[in-house]
Amino acid sequence: MLKIENLVKSYSGGKVRAVDCINLEVKKGEIFGFIGPNGAGKTTTIKLVTGILKPDSGSITVDGFDMQSRPIEAKGRIGFVPDTHDAWDRLTGREYLNFIGDIYGVEREERRAALEKYLEMFEIADAVGDQLRTYSHGMRQKLMLTAALMHRPPLWILDEPLTGLDPRSAHALKKEMRAHCDGGNTVFFSTHVLEVAEKLCDRVAIIDNGRIVAVGSLDELRAGKVGESLEGLFLRLTGESDEK
Ligand SMILES: Nc1ncnc2c1ncn2[C@@H]1O[C@H](COP(=O)(O)OP(=O)(O)O)[C@@H](O)[C@H]1O
Numbered sequence: 001m002l003k004i005e006n007l008v009k010s011y012s013g014g015k016v017r018a019v020d021c022i023n024l025e026v027k028k029g030e031i032f033g034f035i036g037p038n039g040a041g042k043t044t045t046i047k048l049v050t051g052i053l054k055p056d057s058g059s060i061t062v063d064g065f066d067m068q069s070r071p072i073e074a075k076g077r078i079g080f081v082p083d084t085h086d087a088w089d090r091l092t093g094r095e096y097l098n099f100i101g102d103i104y105g106v107e108r109e110e111r112r113a114a115l116e117k118y119l120e121m122f123e124i125a126d127a128v129g130d131q132l133r134t135y136s137h138g139m140r141q142k143l144m145l146t147a148a149l150m151h152r153p154p155l156w157i158l159d160e161p162l163t164g165l166d167p168r169s170a171h172a173l174k175k176e177m178r179a180h181c182d183g184g185n186t187v188f189f190s191t192h193v194l195e196v197a198e199k200l201c202d203r204v205a206i207i208d209n210g211r212i213v214a215v216g217s218l219d220e221l222r223a224g225k226v227g228e229s230l231e232g233l234f235l236r237l238t239g240e241s242d243e244k
């Protein structure tokens, strides 16, 4: 569903290599966790995968469509929830959702059904008439979740989706991520909350300093180290085990 090949991205005229030759394949129907310490390159990778940033080199393929040469088809298959929600302050929630629905060509009835389901699920139905600038971080996050799911994306990508969510909403989100995959779709999300990755993911990749240091199911990654927690594994592989 998602193929990342030899992906490289630098900032500051090449001084910071945020993504340093990443290769990764995410299969249809799986929840894939992208974990790593702060500054590891998770957000940069996600911005490349969603076509927000252009890579220095390498390629991204979404459901067989190359992000560089077929961006409309590739992006149309993605629902993206970013980690910050700064824009669109003067739109109301409903205006924002309609704007996104128009961009993705979501039919009226489908849109109505999606909004009814997700606004209820994330408990923001009462707020959709208000401008986004009045929303808390959690409310914006929940609006972004709704917007990303409206067109039933085959590939749902989320950057640190649980940050700032209350336990109820976090629970609803995790359940929805699993339901989305059970419906034949794919979820790719970044997190530094290891318990979440441990409970939710079919497979994970650990990124450190722009490089993938491990990829596989948790059982595969623990091979030879029976009973090791993801935290132990993470600390060992990201070179911080001595500090613990
Ligand atoms: N716009 C930018 N300009 C320069 N450096 C950046 C920029 N964005 C991110 N970086 C750097 O790139 C590296 C990876 O950042 P990021 O992808 O945000 O990591 P993560 O999401 O894993 O915390 C970090 O060293 C960060 O400081």
Ligand SMILES: [Mg+2]
Pocket (backbone or CB within 6 Å): 042, 043, 044, 083
């Ligand atoms: Mg980040």
